[in-house]
Amino acid sequence: MPGHTDNSKKIKRTVTLGLLAALSLGIYAFESMLPPLFFIPGIKPGLSNIITLYCLKRFGKREAVTVLFVRILISSILFGNPISLIYSMAGGFSALIIEILSDAILKGKYLHITGSFGGLFHNAGQLICAFLIMGSAAVFAYTPYLILAGIITGLFTGLASFFLLKVKIPDRL
Amino acid sequence: MSGYFKNLKKPHIIMAAMLVIIAVLCLVLIFHEDKGSGNIVKITSGGTLLGTYDTSVITEDIYITVIPATASESAYILEGRHPSEGHYNIIKISHEGVCVTDSDCPTGLCTHAGLIDSPGIPIACLPNRLMITVERKSESDTDAWTY
Incomplete structure (x- = not known):
């Protein structure tokens, strides 16, 4: 029955994406419990980007956008506020857009470079967002710290998702 | 020399170089930050x-x-x-x-x-x-x- 297998494939994909969104949310929650690394807002490991990159590579652009959107929406409802939603959306989507572009330019290879660009643009997006919300150009004093932190953490998350992609996830558990 | 130019055509080298340049620029800015005092x-x-x-x-x-x-x-x-x-x-x-x-x-x-x-x-x-x-x-x- 080809119709049946097609349907079960769809269900499996939806369930997998749901699990990935939950995993991403869990990583985000764990990360928000860690003590701050530095007094500058926005410097954090960005570990949930591992899942976003994984979704982008394993499933595709639309799936990555969906998982990212669901993660940001739920995390803001559970742990945040409307303002943190704006920051997360600005950072998350500027990172994902540049990661899609970078992945296309690099033909799917060198995921750590893609990750670094993602981290860089995540922080750049949040910085512009902070400038608009805070209404003060003084936030740009943080630019070199945030850009450097974005490149370093992005390199790490890019490598982490590269190794995650090598793991074969069994069809049946 | 020709190998060097061939390498330049590879996008990952250009992109990695961009990242390194941006990172170095950031470090320079951090080290040259105004550390004097104001009032x-x-x-x-x-x-x-x-x-x-x-x-x-x-x-x-x-x-x-x-x-x-x-x-x-x-x-x-x-x-x-x-x-x-x-x-x-x-x-x-x-x-x-x-x-x-x-x-x-x-x-x-x-x-x-x-x-x-x-x-x-x-x-x-x-x-x-x-x-x-x-x-x-x-x-x-x-x-x-x-x-």
Whole structure:
């Protein structure tokens, strides 16, 4: 029955994406419990980007956008506020857009470079967002710290998702 | 030499080089950051300047409470320490500089920033839209103070 297998494939994909969104949310929650690394807002490991990159590579652009959107929406409802939603959306989507572009330019290879660009643009997006919300150009004093932190953490998350992609996830558990 | 140019055509080398250049540029900016001290403390909330304090004339520590803008009220400053039910940041301004001593924000990053007295790096509290910057007196002011 080809119709049946097609349907079960769809269900499996939806369930997998749901699990990935939950995993991403869990990583985000764990990360928000860690003590701050530095007094500058926005410097954090960005570990949930591992899942976003994984979704982008394993499933595709639309799936990555969906998982990212669901993660940001739920995390803001559970742990945040409307303002943190704006920051997360600005950072998350500027990172994902540049990661899609970078992945296309690099033909799917060198995921750590893609990750670094993602981290860089995540922080750049949040910085512009902070400038608009805070209404003060003084936030740009943080630019070199945030850009450097974005490149370093992005390199790490890019490598982490590269190794995650090598793991074969069994069809049946 | 031809191999070198062949390599340049590879996008990953160009992109990695871009990242390295940006990272080095950031490091240079961080190391060349203004580490001198200033004495004009400016308190800004949501883009509006709420207060300016001159630390060089302060002899006793000043505590102020900044209440950020809500839907109905705009931001304002209260003299003294007033931890309230809503959002607030308590700021200590002393001869040495300025720091946030207490805040209701979830991470408390602004209190982690410690005392600042340099124009190089400000203190920010994103949830309360608070920005504390230190500036130098303009040259003419310094002259007026020195002589």
